[in-house]
Every structure is written in C-alpha cells, then in structure tokens.
Amino acid sequence: MANNTSRSSNNKQSIDNLKTSGFDRRLSIAKTSLNIGRRWAGNSMSGMFLNKEARTARNQIFMEEQAHYLAEELGKLKGSVVKIGQMLAIYGEHILPPEITRALQTLNDDTATLAWPKIEQNLRQLLGNKLHELQVDPVPIGTASLAQVHRATVIATGEQVVLKIQYPGVADAINSDLALFKSLLKVSNIVPQTRSLDAWFEEIRDLLHHEVDYEAEAATTERFYDRLIDDARYIVPKINRTYSTKRLLCMSYEPGISVVSDALQLLPLERRNAIGQAAIEIMIQEIFVWGEMQTDPNFGNYLVRVARHETETDKLVLLDFGAIRQFDNNLLTIAHNLLRAGYYHDHQSMMSAMTGYDFFDTMSDKVRSDIASLFLLATEPFSDPVMNIDMPANCLDEQQRYIWANSKLHTRLSNRATQAMQSFEFNLPPKEFMFISRKFIGAYTFLTVLDARTDSNNLVKPFL
Incomplete structure (x- = not known):
C-alpha cells in the first residue's frame, strides 16, 4: 500500500462499520448466491429453444453479466473476501473462466474508508495509553481490503510515521470467508469444482493468514531493510516496534510518486533506465540470492523518490512485505537453470531444465518443446543479444539494451501461451512458478510503462 502524499481519501465514501461478523457476511453472500442462482435458472430456461450457436453467444453475454455482478457485490465487503477475489484474479486464470478472471480483476483496494471514530477505537x-504519544491524521492516505493507512507524528521526537491499521475482525473472518466464497462459486455454477480449485483455496488460506500477521511482516520488512540499507537505489521503511502489534504496523513515512506518474515519463532516458534496472534487479535478487519474494505485482507496492539533482540517485521505495513467499532450494535450482538457458537462448538446455515437478515430468516431447519455446520467449529480456537470433530487431538499441516499450512482450507471451496450452491436456503449473511468473509480468509491465531499457549482461551474468 502506497504511503505517499495523496489525500484523495477526502473524496471517498466513508463507512461507519464493516460487516465483519460471520452472520452479516453470510447474509450478504447468501443474497448474492441466491440472486445468481435465480438468474442462472432463468437464463437456462429461456435459452432452451435456441440453436447451439445462439445459445453459446447468449451464455457468453450472460456469463459476463454474472461475473461483473459477482465482483460488484464482493467489492462491497472489505476484508479477505475482496482479497480472495483479487488473488484468484491474479493466479486463477487456469482454473476460472476468462469472464470471471476479468471481472475479479476489477476488484479494487481503493474503496470506501472506515470512518475515523471506528479506526480510533481500534487504535485505542x-x-x-501509547496512543496519546502519537498525533494521528484522521484522514487516511491509503485503503486496502485488509487495512487502512494513516500518517502520524511521534509527539516526543517529531518522527513522521505511518500506521497500517488492520480492519477489526478481518483476520478472524478468513476461514469463514473462504468457505463462503467457495459456496458462492458452487451455488452460482460459475466455476467447476475441482481438486485444483480446492488446492488453490488452501494456498490462498495460507497466504491470507500470513498477510494478516503484522509481526511476521515487520520481521520481513526488517530483513529487507538490512539487506538494502547500503544500496542507494532502494528505500525500505524502518519499522517502529514501539507502536507495532500483531494487527498494527508502524513504520517510517517514506514519500514518493506513483510508478505510473506522468512525472516519471519526463525524466531523461538514462534515469528511467536506472530505475527500471533497479526494479528488475531486486526481483532477481529475491529469487536467486535471498530465496524469498514479495509476490504481489501491484504497482501500489512501489513508489519512486525522484532525486532533486541529476547528480543524485533516484530511489525505488519498496512497500508492503506482507505477501512474501519463500522458495526451497529445489525450486531455486530449477529457476536458476531456466534463467541460464534463457540467457544463452538454448532450446535444448531449456528442455533439460524443465524437471522436478509432475507438471514437467509428465509432458510428452512435443509439449516439452512447445513449453520450452514459451520459456525462451519469456526470458527474452534476459538473453544475450548475440546468442538470441529470434530477438526482434526493434527490441534492441545501439548499445544492445532491451527496449521494453517496443517489445510487446506481454502480448506475444499471451499469444504463445494460448497456443501452447491448446496443444495438450493442460495440467495446472506449480503454484510457485505461477507466483514467480506473475511477479515477472508485473515487472515487465512496469518497465514497459516506464519506457526503460535494460542490459541483460548486467542483470543476469552475476547470477550465472
């Protein structure tokens, strides 16, 4: 969640209470389930006498409408219901119909704020009595599905901090929210109930319970703070333990501008290149050096502190270490081999690196070859331009740096992935690979928006 200087929350609707009790949330979701069930039945009856083509077209439109209704109703409930929807939108594209995925992608953290009296009561x-040591701004600078962020001043020292205040009751509602969400999908007939879906719900349960544990997030933030304290390109907020609890996180206020701000586009190319290089390098360090990654690709988890003078360094502000994922040595070894194969743009090495999971080990040779080609395309920005004969000419500048804005890589990947998935009976990829791939796609999008250029030798060679 971005702790920037925006005070746009003044214009948001404020609500006095959250529906955090099991009864209230069950009632809301039961009503949604009932309405979807009625509409589904009505659509089935009215389409009985249509031919197959007309029925398919009608069902497509109906599914879009139902999906948007579902997302709209879920968005009215803060807490883990919204977060579950967001996680399924990010990681569930191989489980859910595309209409559902698109609709769930509209779920937004930036919703109504919880009124100050309720927040103040929660803080108390x-x-x-420690609350008397703080002067808290009642206007939030950020809202999310699980928490709200307020600026504050430590009265004794003048230290500027932010308080990430978890909404009351959301942690206790996670298990019931998951059960309600699964029930909603089942009643609505929108999603087939499969073991893959069950496995993903269990994964989401673990992630959510970890994300609402602010003591764990504080420890993770401190690890990243220590790792990056001597690197002038990054800022990690400093945790203030005096005012932090399991449900409240206090950290230094770190101003900056959004990564999609127009002001970034006005920076000279070389400064944008440096920001982009830092953004992608931190991700590689997370995987190949530290073995743990912040898996949420949301742009709101980053800010940029633009230097006042060209002789100074623009800094990437890293926020929100709640959605952290740790990887074992087996996965890291596989990922390292995949990256090496991508750097040398070696199809045979890429096929050999694809092992260690049933997803890989049960593939036929044809499928393995197709997926290896997909991985080679995904690692195009990290490949040696001399070795990669498939690199489009307009993707490299005169210094052999990758031009993200010209690459159209996300579109090319989507098209290639669709072809690859159609070529065999698709098995769900390992969850760990989906976390990593989504984080990479988020970084790819950032570098494309930033219109940056990166050097694959500087990025990858140190890790080979």
Missing part, C-alpha cells in the same frame, strides 16, 4: 484497543 491496540495501543492503549
């Missing part, structure tokens, strides 16, 4: 319960 969390901090007791």
